Amino acid sequence: MGLSDKLVGILNFLTFLISLPIIGAGIWLAKQHSSDCYRFLQGPVIALGVFVLLVSMAGFFGSCCRVTVLLWIYLIVMFLLIILLLVFTIFAFFVTNKTAGEIVGNKGYKEYKLGDYSTWLRRQVNKTSNWQKIESCLADSRFCDGLRNVYPTKVDFDRANLSPIQSGCCKPPTICGCSFVNATYWNNCTNSLADPDCGIYTTNSTSLCFDCNSCKAGVLQNVTKDWRKVAQINIIFLVFLIVVYAVGCCAFKNVKRRGYQKGIF
Structure with missing residues (x-):
């Protein structure tokens, strides 16, 4: 041989x-x-x-x-x-x-916008069949629940180093002007018309901001890093x-x- x-x-x-x-x-x-x-x-x-x-x-x-x-x-x-x-x-x-994510209001975390990502990636995440699977993952894992214990106060939360998905899916965008009750419960939004996500966010722990564009952007940020x-x-x-x-x-x-x-x- x-x-x-x-x-x-x-x-x-x-x-x-x-x-x-x-x-x-x-x-x-x-x-x-x-x-x-x-x-x-x-x-x-x-x-x-x-x-x-x-x-x-x-x-x-x-x-x-x-x-x-x-x-x-x-x-x-x-x-x-x-x-x-x-x-x-x-x-x-x-x-x-493309790079994405920006710090808003001197926070410890970044917020992400869906428009910052490529057209092809946005098209994939906006497909109903794809997003339903991802949303099911978010609901099943209940990874947002732990934020309430780790960051019990507004000061702690503002300093938090949230992951892109936590930032986009567990809370409403900062621009909505919502009041902090706990890490996953926000109410009395003073600027609810500033972003469509402001009207989508709910305090229900099984949905929160899972249907928000910010949540899709957070997922794409993770996908981008992995790719x-x-x-x-x-x-x-x-x-x-x-x-x-x-x-x-x-x-x-x-x-x-x-x-x-x-x-x-």
């Missing part, structure tokens, strides 16, 4: 090992979480793991057993995967290139895939050359 064959076998064996925890994570999500918070995540996670598993097996057996058909399939799928990752990485940087991280990691992964693909091409040439020498081709 040539050096390139061994390298393809080793690299794809490592990829095979990586695919197992990906599949395991998807199965864990399927068994542990029945709510819409995680239901829409488990399918893509399992599909990704199975895809990586099959590709790595094709490359491993194709190089080690010198099966030309498997190497053909492996190289074609690997090429498509590289192209898709490259397109996604460029797209991710493009739609997340930037994924895009940066993808660059490293792309370099790795290109190296594996190049070695795979060498292994394919070796297998094909041996086939010619034996009169197979």
